[in-house]
Amino acid sequence: MAEKIRTIYDLAKLAGVSGATVSRALAGKDVVNSKTAEKIRKLAADHGFRPSSIARNLRMQKKGAIGVVIPLGHDKTQHISDPFFMTLIGALADELTEKGFDLVLSRIIPDTDDWLNRMIDSDRVDGYIIIGQSNQSKTLDRVAQSYLPMVAWGAFAQGQIHCSVGTDNFLGGMLAASHLIDKGCKKLAFCGNTQAIEMALRLDGAKEAVKQSGKDVSLVETPTHLAAELSGTDIAAFLDSTDEMPDGIFAGSDLIALTAIQVLVGRGLSVPNDVRVIGFDDLLLAQTSVPTLTTIRQDITSGAKHLVECLLARINGAPTGSIVLNPELIQRAST
Amino acid sequence: MAEKIRTIYDLAKLAGVSGATVSRALAGKDVVNSKTAEKIRKLAADHGFRPSSIARNLRMQKKGAIGVVIPLGHDKTQHISDPFFMTLIGALADELTEKGFDLVLSRIIPDTDDWLNRMIDSDRVDGYIIIGQSNQSKTLDRVAQSYLPMVAWGAFAQGQIHCSVGTDNFLGGMLAASHLIDKGCKKLAFCGNTQAIEMALRLDGAKEAVKQSGKDVSLVETPTHLAAELSGTDIAAFLDSTDEMPDGIFAGSDLIALTAIQVLVGRGLSVPNDVRVIGFDDLLLAQTSVPTLTTIRQDITSGAKHLVECLLARINGAPTGSIVLNPELIQRAST
DNA sequence: TTGAAAGCGCTAACAG
DNA sequence: CTGTTAGCGCTTTCAA
Numbered sequence: 285m286a287e288k289i290r291t292i293y294d295l296a297k298l299a300g301v302s303g304a305t306v307s308r309a310l311a312g313k314d315v316v317n318s319k320t321a322e323k324i325r326k327l328a329a330d331h332g333f334r335p336s337s338i339a340r341n342l343r344m345q346k347k348g349a350i351g352v353v354i355p356l357g358h359d360k361t362q363h364i365s366d367p368f369f370m371t372l373i374g375a376l377a378d379e380l381t382e383k384g385f386d387l388v389l390s391r392i393i394p395d396t397d398d399w400l401n402r403m404i405d406s407d408r409v410d411g412y413i414i415i416g417q418s419n420q421s422k423t424l425d426r427v428a429q430s431y432l433p434m435v436a437w438g439a440f441a442q443g444q445i446h447c448s449v450g451t452d453n454f455l456g457g458m459l460a461a462s463h464l465i466d467k468g469c470k471k472l473a474f475c476g477n478t479q480a481i482e483m484a485l486r487l488d489g490a491k492e493a494v495k496q497s498g499k500d501v502s503l504v505e506t507p508t509h510l511a512a513e514l515s516g517t518d519i520a521a522f523l524d525s526t527d528e529m530p531d532g533i534f535a536g537s538d539l540i541a542l543t544a545i546q547v548l549v550g551r552g553l554s555v556p557n558d559v560r561v562i563g564f565d566d567l568l569l570a571q572t573s574v575p576t577l578t579t580i581r582q583d584i585t586s587g588a589k590h591l592v593e594c595l596l597a598r599i600n601g602a603p604t605g606s607i608v609l610n611p612e613l614i615q616r617a618s619t
Numbered sequence: 620m621a622e623k624i625r626t627i628y629d630l631a632k633l634a635g636v637s638g639a640t641v642s643r644a645l646a647g648k649d650v651v652n653s654k655t656a657e658k659i660r661k662l663a664a665d666h667g668f669r670p671s672s673i674a675r676n677l678r679m680q681k682k683g684a685i686g687v688v689i690p691l692g693h694d695k696t697q698h699i700s701d702p703f704f705m706t707l708i709g710a711l712a713d714e715l716t717e718k719g720f721d722l723v724l725s726r727i728i729p730d731t732d733d734w735l736n737r738m739i740d741s742d743r744v745d746g747y748i749i750i751g752q753s754n755q756s757k758t759l760d761r762v763a764q765s766y767l768p769m770v771a772w773g774a775f776a777q778g779q780i781h782c783s784v785g786t787d788n789f790l791g792g793m794l795a796a797s798h799l800i801d802k803g804c805k806k807l808a809f810c811g812n813t814q815a816i817e818m819a820l821r822l823d824g825a826k827e828a829v830k831q832s833g834k835d836v837s838l839v840e841t842p843t844h845l846a847a848e849l850s851g852t853d854i855a856a857f858l859d860s861t862d863e864m865p866d867g868i869f870a871g872s873d874l875i876a877l878t879a880i881q882v883l884v885g886r887g888l889s890v891p892n893d894v895r896v897i898g899f900d901d902l903l904l905a906q907t908s909v910p911t912l913t914t915i916r917q918d919i920t921s922g923a924k925h926l927v928e929c930l931l932a933r934i935n936g937a938p939t940g941s942i943v944l945n946p947e948l949i950q951r952a953s954t
Numbered sequence: 955t956t957g958a959a960a961g962c963g964c965t966a967a968c969a970g
Numbered sequence: 971c972t973g974t975t976a977g978c979g980c981t982t983t984c985a986a
Contacts, residue, residue, distance in 0.1 A: 290979090291978095291979055291980080292979070292980070293979085293980095303979090303980080303981095304980095304981080304982080307979095307980065307981060307982085308981085308982095311981080335979075335980070336978090336979050336980070337980095338978085338979075338980090339978070339979035339980040339981090340979080340980055340981075341980090342978090342979080342980075343979080343980045343981050343982085344980085344981070
């Protein structure tokens with residue numbers, strides 16, 4: 285027990301077999317006698333032995349690491365600090381670690397057109413997960429034609445070549461607007477920056493819901509910065525300029541929703557009595573805010589799982605389609 | 620040029636030398652003839668060749684990776700989403716990549732007392748950077764007695780055993796309060812959660828500045844959650860309960876400062892005319908907010924550099940002291 | 955079902 | 971200053 289087991293050969297000696305057998309047993313190959321395999325695995329566990337992934341990677345010509353890259357737009361500080369992305373990265377870390385991959389984080393500034401090619405050429409990881417396609421969709425498509433092990437979080441666009449995993453933003457938008465309409469709202473406002481494709485889809489979904497409702501409901505769009513620190517003034521400006529106060533606000537993100545609530549409450553309005561507010565994402569803060577936030581849930585954990593799953597399939601040479609996750613309405617106190 | 624060169628031997632053949640020489644040249648060993656070294660390096664650059672770090676790591680018995688761990692307190696969602704930490708992690712990623720290390724991100728929940736020991740025993744990385752000591756200072760101290768390659772971001776406490784890198788929060792607090800006093804403020808308020816040691820130090824510094832000013836200045840403390848989504852109501856509640864409005868607010872973070880400004884503006888008060896507000900951190904959002912935010916700057920880039928530097932020293936067996944960085948007053952429009 | 959042996963690509967003595 | 975050589979710890983034919 286006090287022996288220090290550093291290699292599979294140490295363990296082999298202990299088990300009275302050869303290194304090769306240990307290797308096979310630990311790798312779960314079914315050729316080994318199940319008795320011996322069991323014995324070897326127990327021994328390994330007892331001694332807390334884990335075969336060196338470095339050596340394995342060298343031998344197998346793999347890297348044992350996945351690059352998670354955050355393209356930083358110019359002034360888009362939003363991306364790096366957005367709690368949504370941060371939560372996603374955390375979930376990815378968990379998922380990849382479990383699969384035996386390291387998560388190599390890198391931020392890049394998509395200044396030139398070939399940033400992705402350069403990353404890939406550097407050949408330091410087995411594959412890439414791109415967080416936030418933003419406006420780099422064509423770049424992704426171009427690269428995806430010749431480079432398989434890459435997946436991106438975000439919206440799915442008809443005809444895209446690269447693999448994406450993301451929420452059905454259109455449906456989410458419909459759910460949100462329908463909910464507001466069901467609650468009796470007649471004058472809806474959407475707060476979000478529709479330059480981001482995801483936001484645009486959410487707004488489109490909301491419009492569709494309004495249309496389908498057949499009721500006399502209006503929907504105005506108020507361009508709102510995504511960054512928390514800017515959305516407040518945007519919303520305030522909108523409220524100042526509009527002649528009639530909306531009675532239902534569909535915010536493009538939980539952060540915006542919370543900001544909206546602050547602005548509204550600051551003006552003496554009550555949420556949800558005077559104005560109902562619904563968010564998007566269902567971050568932890570949606571549960572802890574006052575009032576708690578009704579929102580459209582994106583399943584981040586499941587998103588991370590799918591991202592990793594697709595990527596691993598692609599690393600093994602199997603092309604995968606894109607995945608569109610279902611959003612879910614979470615009813616809380618703000619509506 | 621079209622040759623595919625994958626190993627140092629390919630390059631060696633091209634350069635007409637042995638693999639060993641290529642290895643030495645690329646490693647920057649000064650024993651090689653500078654002419655040949657230059658030639659080899661140029662050749663490598665031309666072909667975009669980078670020696671396999673996997674093989675190197677195997678040979679050198681290193682991992683080539685640094686664990687960056689975020690201890691997640693129970694309900695302390697603050698830690699994971701805090702833009703400050705996120706920015707720091709980004710800077711660390713840049714710094715480590717440059718030094719040839721992968722950044723292996725992991726989140727852990729410090730449930731049992733031995734989470735750190737377990738991480739270290741798993742032996743997957745060359746060293747650890749702990750982001751946010753929170754209340755785990757004793758754990759860190761205990762582990763630090765026998766495990767060298769570990770550094771933590773955060774406050775320095777007299778007598779601590781582990782290595783920390785962080786800002787002088789006390790001095791930062793003094794700077795902030797002094798600035799407000801210089802601007803003529805008489806009734807100061809501090810907004811922050813002083814359960815976090817860093818916050819407590821900032822408040823202490825502010826108190827000291829008030830004392831030293833010799834003027835008739837008051838300073839009240841208003842407990843404020845760190846999480847952006849909660850601080851708003853805290854601040855509003857404080858303003859409601861106090862009999863006299865402060866004329867200077869020292870917020871424990873930029874996020875809190877921005878929230879405070881929103882609340883104040885929402886009540887028809889002007890910043891900085893009616894109330895001056897100063898933050899802490901100097902995140903990007905301090906420059907982009909309206910009004911731009913006067914704040915106490917923590918140099919994140921330099922912090923990341925020091926963190927990595929100390930850790931590398933420790934990996935090489937050299938103990939290092941802790942580092943306390945100087946905060947800097949950044950004057951903008953909110954005061 | 956198992957073992958022997960040959961490397962994966964690199965670095966570091968040790969000679970020259 | 972440079973080449974030869976022997977592995978780092980693992981996986982994988984190829985035989986037994």
